[in-house]
Amino acid sequence: MTIPTNSDSTGTEGGVGKQLLPSPVPVQLIDQHGEARADARYALPDPQALLTGYARLISGRRINDQANALVRQGRLAVYPSSHGQEACQVSAALVLQSQDWLFPTYRDTVAVITRGVDPLEVFTLLRGDWHSGYDPYELHVAPQATPLATQLLHAVGVAHAAKLRGEDTVVLALCGDGATSEGDFHEALNFAAVFHVPVVFFVQNNEYAISVPLKNQSVAPSLAHKAIGYGMPGERVDGNDLAALLSVLGAAVDSARSGGGPALIEAHTYRMQAHTNADDATRYRSAEDVDKWIPKDPISRLRTYLRGLSLLDDAVEEQFAADAEALAASIRAGLNADVEVDPQELFAHVYTQKTAQLREQADLLRDELSREAVQS
Amino acid sequence: MTQISERAAAPATAPNLPAVPSAAQPAATTQSAATAVTFAKALNTALADAMEADSSVLMFGEDVGPLGGVFRITDGLTARFGPGRCFDTPLAEAGIMGMAVGMAMNGMRPVVEMQFDAFAYPAFEQVVSHVAKLPNRTKGRVLLPMVIRIPYAGGIGGVEHHCDSSESYYAHTPGLTVLAPATVRDAYLMLREAIALPDPVVFLEPKKLYWSKEVVDLGELRRTFEEGSAPRTIGSAVVARSGTDATLIAYGPSVPTAMAAAAAASEEGRSLEVIDVRSLVPFDDETVCASVRRTGRAVVIAETPGFASVAAEIVARVQERCFHSLAAPVRRVTGFDIPYPAPKLEHHFLPSVDRILDTVDELQWEDGQ
Secondary structure, rough: EOOOOOOOOOOOOOOOOOOOOOOOOOEEEEEOOOOOOOOOOOOOOOOHHHHHHHHHHHHHHHHHHHHHHHHOOOOOOOOOOOOOOOOHHHHHHOOOOOOOOEOOOOHHHHOOOOOOOOHHHHOHHHHOOOOOOOOOOOOOOOOOOOOHHHHHHHHHHHHHHHOOOOOOEEEEEEOHHHHHHHHHHHHHHHHHHHOOOOOEEEEEEOOOOOOOEEEOOOOOOOHHHHHHOOOEEEEEEEEOOHHHHHHHHHHHHHHHHHHOOOOOEEOOOOOOOOOOOOOOEEEEEEOOHHHHOOOHOOOHHHHHHHHHHOOOHHHHHHHHHHHHHHHHHHHHHHHHHOOOOOOOHHHHHOEEEEHHHHHHHHHHHHHHHHHHHHOO | OOOOEEEEEOOOOOOOOOOOOOOOOOOOOOOOOOOOEEHHHHHHHHHHHHHOOOOOOOEEEEEOOOOOOOOOOOHHHHHOOOOOOOOOOOOOHHHHHHHHHHHOOOOOOOEEEEOOOOHHHHHHHHHHHOOHHHHHHHOOOOOOOEEEEEEEOOOOOOOOOOOOOOHHHHOOOOOOOEEEOHHHHHHHHHHHEEEEEEEEEEEEEHHHHHEEEEEEEEEEEEEHHHOOOOOOOOOOOOEEEEEOEEEEEOOOHHHHHHHHHHHHHHHOOOOOOEEEEEEOOOOOOOHHHHHHHOOOOEEEEEEEOHHHOOHHHHHHHHHHHHHOOOOOOOOOEOOOOOOOOOHHHHHOOOOOOOHHHHHHHOHHHHHHH
């Protein structure tokens, strides 16, 4: 359906004559049996790109497993796992160019690492050394957002600034299904559409917001359908199909870069593990519900597909597994080492120059600690 | 409207000299261009000058474009700088604030207008969780040079939600610089300083002072600010009127009231000093306490409900630091602990000259000194 526009001045470029409604079923290019599926609008990515992506899936799964283990060992305070959502994580990082920005949430650790951020700096947050550990400007990755949907507006601002300067930056902003109920989700999409800025909003619909299922969040036909209310295109994609994700997200990023404005992409996936290690998922969903998603796993289908093309064999798989294991080992080693935290740094970054009051308080703490040191 | 002539560049009775176009001649070589300027015009000029000086300075919010803002503080900016530099947004305060955060992250210096004090509340999460915390979260790697302009406080006969004194919410939040000018001169200088600051600023503009006038030379203020010779206002309180018997500590809309009370007291033979705090965060303990140690008595005056307020904090700080100099307990004259009243009742709520003088009378004068 083609949507007429009700505006004729600013913000019309995106809405006029575009197909805004998502496809009736999520776009799928490789099904759960590893079979390629033709799609009229989206082409299968280059097999080499899929092979690269597959290696990242293996690493991503390993990062999730390793982080869970480190929580059990007390090295991480908590870990919101993206087990089962690795295809979303990997594709979000791989579709971006170096000048682009990624706005991740707390569940998007694998995406941040796939973008190239040092895993130990990423885990600063969850290990409890500081609220964020990496330099957002180095690889254009915003701090992982803890409040829901607030970062989507920051993404709009980053894109808006880039647009005003005539840069070709695209911003990919991540959130989950629960966050689509927040007011800031609405305001971010509306601002992005009105100002026609290059943001791709990428919702990982994993069906649960902690314990609350999607049906209690929204009765829209799909979350992607919400896009039409803002005059931007929406699209639905199989969130466990890396090929479809790369193709759909890639098209949205390309469109945004070439002045096509924002888009809303909903990936249908599933949170295979509890919200975090502190959560007990058996209180709100059954093992049978979770088991239904095991055959839809993002890794197994792509493995089948790539082996069918003879791009993947035992030797390559062993290599990918070894790479993932080396990454896990470096994370383990890094997190098993104790890091000194500096109490004086508590006062160092509140303002660019410490206020007189903060100088007093820093001195108070320094004095307390020096007296403790003398006593011990 | 109350005039605060004591700190004006020239007496309020001075003839208004025509302004010399600054482009024609350098300000330093012209005769004084001092003229009666409104608080609103000073803010408007500060915004225009900041935008002229730095192309990364942007102004946006609700009705700030062609209309020039409901108080006309952004008058003419869209016409002069174009719709990319001063523009209207959809009507959503969290959206305005969150977009400003992203723009500040990415090389801009946004100035946003919250149309009225109470209409800033939808943006509260963005302010508290991100504007205030993002620089600390990233160890200073991400700075947020942004200014949140809020027309605030009462005394204008406004309907509900248009008269809140919301400073305590912001002052309680580490990471925010909170300013409240009370004079035309400070309106200009403090807004310029706020825009130039690398830290986020909540800039509280007392609505009832928008149309107050002072004789100032805006060209001279611009010159002193831009060459760096203007005295720094952030973190610095100022003695607005010298006195010896007691100190009135005020900020923003309560400064003219305190000045009027001091004038009335002097007719009764009592010499009151008035401190204009103007920078709520960072707070200038030194200037405030030096005054109280001299006078031995203090009254803090603020429009906000007094409970758990900036006024309460000032009282606590003065008691802690000046206890041995005090001849009487430090007192407060604030609004009552009630929602802001309807227009016909607001004069009962606002600190008045009489209420201030009554409180000064109760500062244990019989006990000595």
